[in-house]
Amino acid sequence: MQDEYAARRAALMEIVPAASIVLLPGAKLQYRNADAEYPFRQNSDFYYLTGFSEPDAFLVLTKDEKAKVKYILFSLPHDPEAEIWSGKRIGQEGAVKDYAADEAYVCDQLEPVVSKLLDGMQHVYCPKSYDLSAWSNIPKSEVNVLPLIHEMRLIKSPAEISELREAAKISAVAHNKLLRACKPGMFEYQLEAMFTGYCMQEGCRALAYTPIVASGNNACTLHYIENTQKISDKELVLIDAGGEFNNYAADITRTIPANGKFTPEQKAIYQLVLDAQLQGIDEVRPGNTWNKVQETMLQVIVGGLVELGIMQGDVETLIKDKAYRQFYMHSSGHWLGLDVHDAGTYQIEQKWRKFEPGMVLTVEPGIYINSNANVEEKWRGIGVRIEDDILVTEHGNEVLSRDAIKQVADIENAAI
Numbered sequence: 001m002q003d004e005y006a007a008r009r010a011a012l013m014e015i016v017p018a019a020s021i022v023l024l025p026g027a028k029l030q031y032r033n034a035d036a037e038y039p040f041r042q043n044s045d046f047y048y049l050t051g052f053s054e055p056d057a058f059l060v061l062t063k064d065e066k067a068k069v070k071y072i073l074f075s076l077p078h079d080p081e082a083e084i085w086s087g088k089r090i091g092q093e094g095a096v097k098d099y100a101a102d103e104a105y106v107c108d109q110l111e112p113v114v115s116k117l118l119d120g121m122q123h124v125y126c127p128k129s130y131d132l133s134a135w136s137n138i139p140k141s142e143v144n145v146l147p148l149i150h151e152m153r154l155i156k157s158p159a160e161i162s163e164l165r166e167a168a169k170i171s172a173v174a175h176n177k178l179l180r181a182c183k184p185g186m187f188e189y190q191l192e193a194m195f196t197g198y199c200m201q202e203g204c205r206a207l208a209y210t211p212i213v214a215s216g217n218n219a220c221t222l223h224y225i226e227n228t229q230k231i232s233d234k235e236l237v238l239i240d241a242g243g244e245f246n247n248y249a250a251d252i253t254r255t256i257p258a259n260g261k262f263t264p265e266q267k268a269i270y271q272l273v274l275d276a277q278l279q280g281i282d283e284v285r286p287g288n289t290w291n292k293v294q295e296t297m298l299q300v301i302v303g304g305l306v307e308l309g310i311m312q313g314d315v316e317t318l319i320k321d322k323a324y325r326q327f328y329m330h331s332s333g334h335w336l337g338l339d340v341h342d343a344g345t346y347q348i349e350q351k352w353r354k355f356e357p358g359m360v361l362t363v364e365p366g367i368y369i370n371s372n373a374n375v376e377e378k379w380r381g382i383g384v385r386i387e388d389d390i391l392v393t394e395h396g397n398e399v400l401s402r403d404a405i406k407q408v409a410d411i412e413n414a415a416i
């Protein structure tokens, strides 16, 4: 894997001109409260270029006048006292030996070493948010380095695809377990616990984001994460949850009937969202543009809502006026990778981006009919989202999360 990190650094340094320096801080430990730490998670851009997962690290890449590139890593020093508490550190010799740094220094050396490296440099590449005011000899030309890294991150390598496939596979099985376990009377957090437990047992050291386990009308709160309500009979439960495997995210949503059987209204809405999703996924192939997925799904969703009598009017006009936004208020999905909402632009020069092999995205239509919506009583409190993780392949796509059951009959049979 070190070869791949080296190739990524080399590719980045190919883009920057001679006499450039790249400055990229890694993540710091975060505290939940007082001195209780969150488990450390490296910044995704830093990880992408180094594979280095200790807090307080700092990456410097230089390209001199003669275009010679150097990789310098700053990290915590060996410290026998601290290592008794927090475990072994890689240290500077490890940074050179195991992480292929040309030079390695302790974090405290950042200022003198970088000040020297800045001499003679004409361009500095760093995150836009990085505060350069601490440095006295910064070159005039400052460039935001993140868009360059993010463009690289958009196309996943075979090694990255295999991590994403594993994250999706584990998470899909976890969703199926919840489908079989869900019963009215359970609390939402019990499903959350089951999901978390299974993912962790299978090697996910974290979840990619806080799970949403939303029964009944809670599903209409898009980022509901309280997960404290008792699940009632005849309600749907929307579960949006994904494991993180070696820093790569899964992002899957399934919506299931609490008692194992959809009511006719729930089934009608569910089937509509599923039809939209399946047609949306069909649009994911090389050469097709990003917006095609949403446009296709809108035709199905708005057409279906009109047919069910939930919306009234001409489908094209309702789409043009965005009238559907009271029931479907988010986009078709997002890039997926090291971050759940992964790096990369959706448009280039205001034109929708074309899919290319190696891109990974979610397709996640939904219909949310709030309990106070101005519709017939029988539709109220139904919230459905179905979300899968899709890899763009050479000739079409592969649904990485395909193991998660989603056909109505399969859901109803699995729950028996």
Ligand code: GLY
Pocket: 209, 240, 241, 251, 334, 340, 364, 387
């Ligand atoms: N789980 C966050 C999302 O679906 O975008």
Ligand code: MN
Pocket: 251, 333, 334, 362, 364, 387
């Ligand atoms: Mn998503």
Ligand code: MN
Pocket: 240, 241, 251, 252, 253, 387
């Ligand atoms: Mn999601």
